[in-house]
Amino acid sequence: MRPRGLPVDAKNQKRPAGEVHIIPERCKGCCFCIEFCPKKVLEQSPEFNYHGYHPPRVSNPDACVQCSMCEMICPEFAIFTTAARSGPAESQEMQSPPSGEGDARSSDGE
Numbered sequence: 001m002r003p004r005g006l007p008v009d010a011k012n013q014k015r016p017a018g019e020v021h022i023i024p025e026r027c028k029g030c031c032f033c034i035e036f037c038p039k040k041v042l043e044q045s046p047e048f049n050y051h052g053y054h055p056p057r058v059s060n061p062d063a064c065v066q067c068s069m070c071e072m073i074c075p076e077f078a079i080f081t082t083a084a085r086s087g088p089a090e091s092q093e094m095q096s097p098p099s100g101e102g103d104a105r106s107s108d109g110e
């Protein structure tokens with residue numbers, strides 16, 4: 001039986017993969033990014049930054065789905081994500097509708 005809430009074509013969808021980038025010197029150690037990451041990708045680093053805070057570090061890189069929650073919630077703009085290098089095409093297709101080239105093709109054709 002198909003679990004409730006899953007799209008009918010879920011098997012054909014690729015999971016987005018993200019790469020996390022941290023700017024340790026901007027971090028104030030609030031841990032929001034760690035607490036609110038839905039995939040538990042981050043943990044607190046034992047290292048101190050210049051200001052004496054413990055910045056986050058990536059503990060589970062393969063789990064990141066590039067949801068950008070960490071990026072949105074960080075009050076210091078100290079963390080952001082990009083599409084992972086492996087399989088970026090599939091990731092980008094899932095997250096945003098085709099634009100630019102795709103639109104031009106459809107408008108040219110019709």
Ligand code: SF4
Pocket residue numbers: 018020036037038039040041042063064065066067068069070071081
């Ligand atoms: S993008 Fe989402 S899944 Fe990846 S580290 Fe940030 S909050 Fe976690």
Ligand code: SF4
Pocket residue numbers: 026027028029030031032033034055056073074075076077078079
């Ligand atoms: S949310 Fe930003 S400031 Fe807070 S611990 Fe994470 S990176 Fe540091």
